[in-house]
Amino acid sequence: MIDTLELCIEHQKASKIHIGSGVFESLDTFLKTKHYSKLVVFTDQNTTEMCLPLIDQYYSFLNNAEIIELQDGEQSKSFSALQSIIEALIEYNIDRNALFIALGGGMIHDITGFIASIYKRGVDFISIPTSLLCMIDACLGGKTGINFKHVKNQIGSFYFAKHIYIYPAFTNSLPKQVYTSAMGEVLKYGLIDNASFFHKISAQKTVDQEDILKCLNIKMAFVKADPFDTGQRKKLNFGHTIGHALETSWTGKTPLLHGYAVGIGLLCEAYISKKRTGLSETEFKQIEKGVTSLLPPIKLNFNQDNFITAIKQDKKNSHHRIQIILLERIGNAIVYDNLSLDDLIESLDYYQSIT
Numbered sequence: 001m002i003d004t005l006e007l008c009i010e011h012q013k014a015s016k017i018h019i020g021s022g023v024f025e026s027l028d029t030f031l032k033t034k035h036y037s038k039l040v041v042f043t044d045q046n047t048t049e050m051c052l053p054l055i056d057q058y059y060s061f062l063n064n065a066e067i068i069e070l071q072d073g074e075q076s077k078s079f080s081a082l083q084s085i086i087e088a089l090i091e092y093n094i095d096r097n098a099l100f101i102a103l104g105g106g107m108i109h110d111i112t113g114f115i116a117s118i119y120k121r122g123v124d125f126i127s128i129p130t131s132l133l134c135m136i137d138a139c140l141g142g143k144t145g146i147n148f149k150h151v152k153n154q155i156g157s158f159y160f161a162k163h164i165y166i167y168p169a170f171t172n173s174l175p176k177q178v179y180t181s182a183m184g185e186v187l188k189y190g191l192i193d194n195a196s197f198f199h200k201i202s203a204q205k206t207v208d209q210e211d212i213l214k215c216l217n218i219k220m221a222f223v224k225a226d227p228f229d230t231g232q233r234k235k236l237n238f239g240h241t242i243g244h245a246l247e248t249s250w251t252g253k254t255p256l257l258h259g260y261a262v263g264i265g266l267l268c269e270a271y272i273s274k275k276r277t278g279l280s281e282t283e284f285k286q287i288e289k290g291v292t293s294l295l296p297p298i299k300l301n302f303n304q305d306n307f308i309t310a311i312k313q314d315k316k317n318s319h320h321r322i323q324i325i326l327l328e329r330i331g332n333a334i335v336y337d338n339l340s341l342d343d344l345i346e347s348l349d350y351y352q353s354i355t
């Protein structure tokens with residue numbers, strides 16, 4: 001059984017999303033109608049091991065594909081990785097009629113989409129998300145990029161995948177921590193757009209295909225309304241001003257996963273909402289309970305100078321004013337201009353107090 005959704009954006013190539021256990025049948029059919037000069041599959045060592053064989057076992061369409069395997073982790077969203085990949089593409093003699101396939105989580109998607117957008121001025125790419133976070137978020141919406149000097153996604157482009165093939169069973173091999181981290185983004189959708197979805201997810205530990213579709217439908221509505229992130233779409237960034245800054249200034253022994261960083265951001269930004277946009281104490285406590293039940297608070301280890309640099313470089317900012325997304329109530333977000341650094345620091349103090 002396959003569900004399909006379609007993202008259509010004026011004057012842009014649209015993305016068609018296929019989700020279900022039979023999606024590779026659809027991919028096989030799509031490839032038979034095309035004459036790509038070469039398929040290039042981007043993986044990391046985990047998706048090469050856990051996901052590629054599941055496709056190869058039943059289908060032959062990747063038989064002659066080139067595989068470009070990156071080191072897993074956020075460090076691969078970098079200029080040095082970008083350069084090595086472009087060197088490999090030239091060595092394999094890949095032309096502009098090739099098809100790039102992202103087979104991985106958000107990291108693989110962000111860099112594959114970016115390279116697809118710049119290599120020979122643009123190559124088609126399709127998405128096969130393998131992590132829950134990528135299935136519910138990173139695979140959709142055309143944001144691509146790499147990190148630079150402690151700032152997330154500082155360099156990138158808008159470039160939409162032609163097709164997105166979501167095979168939910170890929171999540172079976174995800175490490176528990178990686179699976180759970182995605183719940184930060186799942187909760188975010190409820191907080192910005194749908195209170196009953198937030199309350200439903202707060203009481204669950206996992207999500208099913210219907211929940212994945214719900215997340216994609218919420219994201220799709222924001223992207224359709226504002227594809228290039230100049231207004232409404234910014235609301236998808238709730239939790240990310242602080243989340244992204246923590247992610248790149250993190251000094252803990254193990255990296256801070258994106259979804260956990262967003263989870264911390266949700267709490268801190270809900271705290272600021274209580275102070276600045278009238279979020280009620282009752283709803284704030286519901287958010288605290290819902291988020292911490294899925295993502296238990298952790299001790300913050302970060303470099304304050306790098307944190308402030310990242311906050312000041314956030315892409316939402318304009319005319320030296322810090323922009324952030326806040327909640328008026330659960331299910332209703334607003335774009336708030338001119339946030340003070342004092343509010344940010346106070347919200348981190350609040351978070352430290354509950355660890």
Ligand SMILES: NC(=O)c1ccc[n+]([C@@H]2O[C@H](COP(=O)([O-])OP(=O)(O)OC[C@H]3O[C@@H](n4cnc5c(N)ncnc54)[C@H](O)[C@@H]3O)[C@@H](O)[C@H]2O)c1
Nearest residue numbers: 046050072105106107130131133138143170173174178258
């Ligand atoms: N472009 C967007 O719209 C967007 C949206 C949200 C997040 N992001 C980006 O996505 C990234 C986070 O994505 P993520 O959480 O998927 O992280 P990730 O891509 O780093 O994957 C996390 C870990 O899971 C492993 N993995 C992935 N699929 C697996 C599978 N099926 N089985 C076993 N292991 C598997 C990976 O190898 C990695 O070790 C961040 O860079 C974030 O900035 C982008």
